[in-house]
Amino acid sequence: MGCRSCEKACQEANQQAKEIEHVKWRRVLSEDGNKGKVFLSISCNHCAEPACVKVCPVKAYTKRADGIVVHNPEKCVGCKYCLYACPYHAPQFSEDTQRISKCHFCYKRQDQGQQPACVAACPTKALGCGKLSELKKTQGGVAELNGLPSAEITKPSWVIIPKE
Ligand code: SF4
Numbered sequence: 079m080g081c082r083s084c085e086k087a088c089q090e091a092n093q094q095a096k097e098i099e100h101v102k103w104r105r106v107l108s109e110d111g112n113k114g115k116v117f118l119s120i121s122c123n124h125c126a127e128p129a130c131v132k133v134c135p136v137k138a139y140t141k142r143a144d145g146i147v148v149h150n151p152e153k154c155v156g157c158k159y160c161l162y163a164c165p166y167h168a169p170q171f172s173e174d175t176q177r178i179s180k181c182h183f184c185y186k187r188q189d190q191g192q193q194p195a196c197v198a199a200c201p202t203k204a205l206g207c208g209k210l211s212e213l214k215k216t217q218g219g220v221a222e223l224n225g226l227p228s229a230e231i232t233k234p235s236w237v238i239i240p241k242e
Contacts, residue, residue: 079202080117082106087199088121091184101170103181104196109225116241118223119196119205122147122168122181123234130160130169130180138178142185145210145235149180165227166234183207210235 088104104121124147131139131147138153139160149160149169154177160169161178169178184194192198197205206213213219219237221229 079204080106080108080115081201083199083201084119084196084205087195088181091187091195092182093179101172101179103168103170103179111241118238119200120166121196122164122183123166123232123236124183125232125234127231127233129163129165129232133159133163135159144185146183146185146188147180148182148185149178151175151177151179154178165231210237213237 085102085104085106089102092103093101104119107118107120108115109118110116124141124145126145128139128141128147130149131141135157136153136155138150138155139147140150141147156171156176156178158169158171158178160180161167161171169180171178184192184196187194194207197207206217214237217237217239219239221234221236221238223238223240
C-alpha cells in the first residue's frame with residue numbers, strides 16, 4: 079500500500095543517521111496500474127549468481143552458506159564497480175564515507191531467530207522471507223516483471239506476487 083514502513087525500518091535498523099538522506103538499502107517503487115497505484119518494495123536480492131561478487135576487485139563481497147550476500151565496508155575502496163554491475167541498483171554509494179554499503183538481509187537478526195527489520199515492520203505482511211524453494215512452492219510468484227531486469231542475469235533469490 080506504499081506506506082514505506084519497510085524503508086524506514088531498514089534505515090533505523092541498519093544505517094547511520096548521516097547517511098539516511100541519500101543511502102537507501104530498501105526502496106519502494108511505484109507505478110500506475112489498471113486499478114490504481116501499484117508498489118514494489120525492492121532491495122538486494124541475494125542473487126544465486128551475484129554480479130557484485132564477481133566484479134569486486136578487493137573481495138569485499140561474500141556469499142554466506144545460507145545464500146545471504148554480505149558486503150564488508152572495511153575492505154571497500156569505493157570503486158563503484160558493484161554499483162554499475164548490479165542490475166537492481168542495490169549497492170549504495172555514500173558521499174560521506176566514499177564507500178558502498180548494501181542490504182545484508184539483517185543476518186545478525188536472522189542468526190538470532192528474528193525477522194529482517196523490513197519484514198517485521200510491514201503492517202500488511204506484503205513482505206516475507208524464508209527458504210526460496212519453500213517460498214516458490216507455497217507462494218508461487220515470478221522472478222521478474224515488466225520493467226525489471228531479466229532474472230537470467232543474476233538469478234535473484236526472490237519471488238514476486240503480482241497484484242494484477
Ligand atoms: Fe549483488 Fe545486486 Fe544481486 Fe544484491 S541484487 S546480490 S547487490 S547483484
